[in-house]
Amino acid sequence: MLGELSQAFAFIFQPWPFFWVLLGTALGVFVGAVPGLTGGMLITLVMPLTFFMDSTQALVLLVAMYVGSVSGGLISATLLRMPGTPSSIMTTFDGYPMAQRGKPERALALGIGASLIGGLIAGVFLVLLSPPLSRWAMTFSPWEFFTMVLMAIVLIASISQGSMVKGLIAGFLGMAFAMPGLNESDGQLRLTMGIQDLSAGFNLLPVLLGVFVMSQIIKEAYELHKTPTALDPGRGRVLVKLAEWRRHSVNIVRSGVIGTWIGILPGVGASISSMVAYATAKNFSKTPEKFGSGHDEGIVASEAANNANVGGALIPMITMGIPGSPIDAILLSALILHNLQPGPLLFITNGDFVWALMAAYFVANILMFIIMTLSVRTIARVVVINKAYLLPVIFVFCVVGAFALSNRMYDVWVMIGFGVLGFFLDRVKVPLGPFVIGFVLAEIFEVELRSSLQMSDNGFWGILDRPIAMSFLAVSLAMLVWPFVQQRRLKRQRQLQEAKG
């Protein structure tokens, strides 16, 4: 393992791969810092441009963007009180008040440092867990994959942002849009309504471009008159003493592990990680009342967790081909576009590639720290950029990217259509993450279930032969029932209290 990892590092430090990691991280940090531009947007936009790159270098670039963008968000969260990316929402609660009190350098330094350490913690898990997990997943039959996807779908429903019902609506809408087209399982056309263009269904890339990028373009254009004012990032050094980090070590490790774990859970993104880590830090804190008023611990918990989420979410993506977060759904489609078959076999067929990805993840985290520490003031000046200049360029990239996939105007219309749909979903506060995950998982879900049934002599009862699949099924059921059980228990407690009172 160490041999492979050191080889991968040797690869990353060659001029071109290193250039891509550096470029990806820097672009990611910048895009993450600008409110309204997200990492998902950047990665989806750049993906078509990587068609003609070597597959390893392409994915290394995209992973670096992923790391950079999750980190960049903290700059605008701290100075603008606007999360640059959704994953730094929790950072606004303590970062901005601290900056307002005249300590912007300290707030930024805490966030940047926590991002680095959180990212590295997850990196260790990534390297240690991925090889055994992929070996284990090799023994998975379609039953296991089917029940695992089922688990992911239940999970989206139960810990979706905000309203569970809206999360469910988004997930099911995504699944519905995955239905039309040539059905892999029986080789027949489905729901194409005689429209020949629809026989390949809605392609993933145009859908992603629409939902993540086009919808945001419409939204930003709609709100163009709002120009945020940023706080001054100060003149002091953006570094925190090592001794202080020792004081935060428990919080940072805890948040890093929480972030990694939530990252591994399929379908849950970095924003949930930072929320859970923030809430946990508050519960364990000796001074919970200080949270929300510019407290160190809040910034550290939020930023360590959202970066750790990136590394954690890569684990199911590279070992099983199941996206750990919405951005991993995009990376998954990048793998497919580069003719790499995601799944447990990736380690065997493309081992060098997987290790290079992990090495790139580490290097991107370190470069992120250096870039952000050195140039946070410059970035702070550009985050208030007038987007009237930016949006038309992004739109052009969207159109070119959608068209390049299969040289059809149809895909461009799909992209625009899903952009409009995404815009309206966003306006009624239906989250777009579960929509994309639902869209991606629907196909895997159906194919694996139907393969299982085709293999099985006993129809659905065939699952009884598969203990791992059965346990996944049990976990799914438990997660589905748990909220209701809890509700009833709370109700009974209340009744008891009322009876006492």
Place this chain on the structure above:
Amino acid sequence: MKSMARPTRRGLIAAAIGIFAAFPMASAQADFPDKPVKVIVPTQAGGGMDSVARILQRYFEANEAVLGQRIVVVNMPGAGGTIGTRAIKDADPDGYTVGFWHEGLITSRAMDVVDYDHGEFEVLGATGYGDLGFGVGTSSPYQTFEGLLDSARANPDAIKVATNVGLPVHFVPLMVQDKADVEFRYVQVGGGAKRFPSVVAGHTDFAIFGALEFIKWADADLKPIVMFSEERLPTLPDVPTAREMGVDVVAKANRVWLAPKGTPEDVSNHIVGALRTAMADPEVQSQMKELGITPDYVEPNELSVQLDEWRERALPLVEKARQLQQ
């Protein structure tokens, strides 16, 4: 099934002469090609099919006199190749848009995904073909083709074949089933990269693979037990052919070049000539071999006969193929 009379080669030449005699220099077609020729590939960039196009693209660029122009490769993946083949069929029949695909052209028609097959195109010959065979995991109980068939005969509908429904990889086992009087159980798994782990891990018992896949994955526990070529392959000398074993199934994946129906004869002849010359080039041949392709150019009339045969063998199997609807 309406049968369409295939023009013979002599007929084609006669027709070409006829056109020339009637309209000497009647159109710009005599100058064909005076701009690059678009080649539609119905897969994504980077796959095995796409590589064939790229090899020829490089060749035509280095040897400009052969075609007289460059070719431009346009990838149009989707819906089992039918997005691409439809674009070829509906293009202007002026020779500036051609493309290529494989026997999936016929199976897609058989499965009713599209309403056309090779009969609705001008067939421009094949730039080589890939050989297909059955593969098992090295720890599978079925280490020979005979053993596999015996077990299948003893236990109908029990031996699981990993397949990709509605494509040639689905129809070849159906053909074997028909000839050897056995019955397999079909499991939708997907492309070769997915069938491989499924077979090696033992979730399914066997699957169809290309010759190159057998060579590439030999170290990863994939073992060929039979090939559907006319003769044993030089690259896999120990693997018997189905014919040797008494099962008369020959199945290849031809790289079938297609032009829209109505493309003028002299234009398609020009392209046919260019492809034939390209395939005789030693450099092209060695690059094709690396892709596991037997680099023989298959002449249009010979190919049409092969494709007609494929159609005749595939159509009776459609009912069985569509049963997989669970």
